[in-house]
Amino acid sequence: MLTILLDGHGELAEWRDAARALLLAAIPPEKVEWQGGDAAAGDLFNGQMTSPSPLPPPHPQAAAPTVPRAFLDLADTVICHSDPGRFALLYRLLWRLQGERALLEMKADADVAQADRLEKSVRRDAHKMKAFVRFKELPDSAGQPRRRFLAWFEPDHFIVGRTAGFFQRRFTDMDWVIATPKGTSSWDGQQLRVDLTPASKPDLTDAADDLWRTYFAHIFNPARLKVKAMQSEMPKKYWKNLPEADLIPDLIAGAEARVREMAERAATEPPAFHHRLHGRRKDGP
Amino acid sequence: MKKTLKERLAILSDAAKYDASCASSGTERRDSGRSGGLGSTEGSGICHAYAPDGRCISLLKILLTNFCIYDCAYCINRSSSNVERARFSVEEVVWLTLEFYRRNYIEGLFLSSGIIRSSDHTMEELVRVARLLRTEHGFRGYIHLKTIPDASPALIEEAGLYADRLSINIELPTDAGIDNFAPQKHPARIRGAMGDLRLKIDAAAEPSFRGRRKRFVPGGQSTQMIVGVDGANDATILASSARLYGNYRLRRVYYSAFSPIPDSSKALPLIKPPLVREHRLYQADWLYRFYGFAVEEITRTRPDGNLDLEIDPKLAWALANRERFPVDINRADREMLLRVPGLGPRSVNAILSARAHKALRLEDLGRLGVSLRKVRPFIAALGWTPLRLVDRSDLRDLFAPKPEQLSLF
Structure with missing residues (x-):
């Protein structure tokens, strides 16, 4: 069993170099243990980490491995996932691709489906970051x-x-x-x-947040309350860093009363400028 | 006393929220990487927040002013309403857009306005906001402008140079409805404006003799129909949409369930907005645009011409056309696969790609992310035949929600 230790901060190069060496040495996936990222750090503190193995020399008859472009694109995204199994999954795919060239098109294959799932979740996270950075x-x-x-x-x-x-x-x-x-x-x-070193949370305020919160509260239509729809797209885990999010509970709580109030208010007499514009005819059609 | 910027922002976003559109997708790709300005549009739109009404907040959606000389019964800003009035200066809208954008609150601006003085005067102000953003401030974010029905062609032309999208609301699905509830609006002129804009967009897309295309409204035009004000049924609404898509090549028709507004008109009783109906209309609209369904196929399933509120229109079509099922997922063509309840374009593509390598079983579909509960009665796969399940009389009950789940409040 070989133990490969990676930083695991979402960079493809370190994994690719190791994977290429392993493939050239004809080491099958089940003979490799991958460690990296947060999981490796945890093991380090627990003193349970196996010491990393040196990369093996190439097998004498090894041909230069080739992979479809689509695999590199997939790997480039999957490597960003925080799932500790990502390195092994990618190596298993790389290994299998040497014999099964069309593997990535077999969307129902368990490995391919898992890689697609990780890819999707990284893409979603990146999309949400573009949306929710403030x-x-x-x-x-x-x-x-x-x-x-x-x-x-x-x-x-x-x-x-x-x-x-x-x-x-x-x-x-x-x-x-x-x-x-x-x-x-x-x-x-x-x-x-x-x-890629972890940063800590700064303490900052910005006066513009107040205007944004005003906008958020007033673009909301209380007659169309759909809390679940909101939360599926803006899950609560993001709320703590969104300046508008602490308005949400009160907006939800007050919605019903606001709608009721609209319904109970009697129709009013149109303002003077309406009469100037349209004459003294009856309100409405 | 003059209202503060914040007070006016509150009034003028309240005034804008009944317009459903907030899309920032479908325009050209551009960024500031080389030019050094501010802003980008990179294909897919981004929703920067969601309000508790479940709607995406992508753009700063405001009115320049909510003073309006029109008196449309369904509108919060109609002249006969006692709603509080306010206006922004052109410079204030520019400032708000840029400051909001810099903090990554928004993708850009959706600016509309009540009609003040004249159509041309109002349109001129809207265009001035867009011109300042683009030319003075190098702003490359998204701009959606509402076009004012009777504004002069030159102004529309200039708006199209700066805006990603232009829209003009058809408001109601029938001309009679518009005459009745929006007496100052003229359906023929609204359609005329849409037609003119389509011609301009087409002309700009023609390459010149140097092979260059003019940049003009790259995100196309859209419109909105309010649902539940007049008595039009869903068949009428969808037929009207199909004409708008076909004749004016609109990118989107938005459906907006008529919703209680403060100080509403006596002509329109306050009701709960028909949100489920609105949702079914969007689903039907999707079937028409992306799934190869004709409008009549979707609306024929019920005698009153309305969509079934309990089940989605694709399932309703399948239940009304049981002889077309089961569909063999290993043999059927793309068109038929798209008609299977529970399969969307993405899963259909995955099926087509996967089945080229091996015959698919139900478990394979599960790994493609397809909901087996939904598709099982309608498909045949390797090792799976639904055993005339499609003839079962309780099929509808398998999918229709329990009655209490329908209540939205």
Whole structure:
């Protein structure tokens, strides 16, 4: 049994190098134990970690392994997942692909289905990060040539690197930092940086949040309360970092009364300017 | 005393919330990476928040002003309503959009307005907001502008240069309904404006002799129909949508269940908004646009021309056309697979790709993420035949919800 130790912070290269060496040495998946990410750190503290094995030399008759482009794309995403089984799953797929070239199209295969599930969940997490990051302007931003913003976000997976480009292409004319427990990305107009050391939550306020909360409360239609629909798209785990989210309980609690009040209010006499516009005819058609 | 920005934001978002559209998808891909401005649109839209009404908040959706000279019975902003009035300056809307965008609250702006003074004056103000955002501030986020029915062609033309999407609301599914409840609006002129816009969009898509296409409303046009104000049945509504999709090539028709508004008109009694009906209309709309169903096929299943509220329209069609089932998932073509309740375009693609390599069993479908409970009665797979399950008389009960689950309040 070989033990391969990886950082496991969502970078494909370290896994790819190890996997290539293992494949060239013809080591089958069941002979490899992969460790990395948070799970490995836990083992380290418990003193249970097996020491990593050196990568094996290539088998004399080994041909250079090839994989379809689609596998690399899939692996690039799956590797960001926090599931400790991701390295082994990808190696199993890589191993099987050497004989079953069409494997990835067999969507009902258990390994392929599992990889698709992980991929989907990483994509969703990245999408939610693009949606729910909230920048706050730094207090010393005013005197600077470029305005400066900071955000705190807590992703499920190792997606800080994946999403950095999106934020750079979008918020190009401002300086920003997105800090997360899984690393930090930042942009200063010159360079996009990704640092995978965990950051801690900053304490910041932004006056614009108050306007945003006003908007959130007033764009809500109390006559169409659908709490489940909201929560399936904006699960509670995100709420703690959304400035608008603490309004939600009161909006829900007050909705019924607001609708009742609308219904009970008698129709009013139209304002004067209506009569000037449309003459003194009856209200309505 | 002049209202603060925050007070006016409250009034003018209250005034805008009855417009269902908040989409920020379907426009061109662009970003600020090289240009150095602010904003991007990268294909799929992003919902930055969800309100407790379950609706996506993607755009800053506000009115420039809720003063309005029209008196449409269903509208919170009609001239006869005593709702509080306010207006933004063009510069304030620009500022709010940019500040909201910088904090990643929104994908962009959806700006509409009550009609003040004249159609042209109102349209000019809307266009000025978009022009400032694009040209003064290098804003590359999403912009959706409401077009005002009788505004001059030159203004619409300019709006189309800056906006990703333009929309004009048809409001009600029949002309008689519009005459009745929106006496200042003219259905023929609304359709005329849609037709003109379609021609402009088509013309811009034609390559010039240098092979270049003009950028003009890349997200196309959309509209909204209010459901439950007049007596139109679902068959009428969907036929009207089909005409709008066909004749004016609209990207989307939104259905908005008429919902109680503050200070409502005496002409429209306050009722619970028909949310289930609205949902069924969207499902039917989807079947028409993406599943190859004709409108008549969907609306024929009930004599009153309304969709079944208890079960979705695809299931209703399947139950009314039992002789078409079971569908053999290893042999049937894409068109027929799409008609199986419980299969969507994504699972159909997965089935087509997977079955090229081996014959599929029920368990295989389960791994593709298909709900077996839903599809089982309607398909045959390797090792599975539904044994004339389709002839069962209790089939409807298998799917129809228990009555108490229907209540929404």
